[in-house]
Amino acid sequence: METYVLGDIHGAFRALEQVLERSPFRPGLDRLIQLGDVADGWPDTPQCVERLLGIPNSIWIQGNHDWWTAGWLATRRPPAEADPTWYAQGGQATYEAYQPLPPETTDRHLRTFFGQQLPYFEDEHYNLYLHASYDSAQLIARQEPFDLLWARDLWEDGQEATGYHECFIGHTPTLPASTVPCHRRNVWNVDQGAGFAGRLSMLNVRTKEFVQSDLVPALYPGVRGRH
Numbered sequence: 001m002e003t004y005v006l007g008d009i010h011g012a013f014r015a016l017e018q019v020l021e022r023s024p025f026r027p028g029l030d031r032l033i034q035l036g037d038v039a040d041g042w043p044d045t046p047q048c049v050e051r052l053l054g055i056p057n058s059i060w061i062q063g064n065h066d067w068w069t070a071g072w073l074a075t076r077r078p079p080a081e082a083d084p085t086w087y088a089q090g091g092q093a094t095y096e097a098y099q100p101l102p103p104e105t106t107d108r109h110l111r112t113f114f115g116q117q118l119p120y121f122e123d124e125h126y127n128l129y130l131h132a133s134y135d136s137a138q139l140i141a142r143q144e145p146f147d148l149l150w151a152r153d154l155w156e157d158g159q160e161a162t163g164y165h166e167c168f169i170g171h172t173p174t175l176p177a178s179t180v181p182c183h184r185r186n187v188w189n190v191d192q193g194a195g196f197a198g199r200l201s202m203l204n205v206r207t208k209e210f211v212q213s214d215l216v217p218a219l220y221p222g223v224r225g226r227h
Contacts, residue, residue: 002030003205005129005188007181008063008170009034010041010195010226011093013048015213019202020051022211028056033121035170036063036131036149038113040090041195041226042216045069045097046105049113062117063131063171064149069094070114073106090195090226119145127205128164132171136162160185168205173198181210195226 004025009016025032032055039045052058068086072095079087079095087095098106120130120140133151134140136159140148152172153159161167170191174182181190181203188208194200194216203210217225 002026002207003123004030004032005168005190005203005205006032006034007190007192007201007203008037008173008195009048009200010037010065010090011039011045011048011097012042012194012200012213012216012219012225013044013051014219015042015194015200015216016048016051018213018219019200019211022213023202024204025202030057032058033129033168034058034060035129035168035190036061036117037065037170037191037195038063039069039094040065040086041093042220043093043097043223045094046101046109049109053113059121059129060113060117061121061129061131062114062119062145062149065090066114066117067149070110073098073110073114076103076106093225119148122164126163126165128161128167130167130169132169136160154187155184155189158184159187161187166205168203180212181208197225 038048122128130148132149133154134148155172167187173191173193174189175193175198181201190201190203192198192201197217199212201210201212
């Protein structure tokens, strides 16, 4: 069994389909760990959720945009009552994508996908997977899940993931410094800006071989993603 990590999708279903087709990932045999931020930005968050739900042996990490989206799905508030920051940071696309769908779909996505996302995951090889950052001086199990979704210290300060073999994150796009997955010390960043003007990346944890989508704006001509 191989383990693959998948970066921040941000509603780009067309990019998701590309990396799954281009990767040697074997559904049902290999393990897929999605690093969060499935939602918000491009117009296909529901399709992304359905696609990931159909992949066996998947682990889903919660991202800050998924946290925002889950809060909205639980209430279905209109835009005037929704979190204005979420709505401006890609939530509008998610809101509009769910409007034509029946409540049964909304409830199922909240219960079976967003409600099943993890704050972090530790594998059998002492690798850590999380969306954003953590305080490496403390046990991760004792830290606030909110901080694991939002902080950027681990990557921006070039810290080491102490106590782990390797650590895999998203959240902070590597553009323009790097257009491909890259690492500092033992921390790998797999967010190459798919939510903006970059590409979606999928990386083999053992070999570090990766595939990427086309530039996401080219996959959605005439559509404005996050900005």
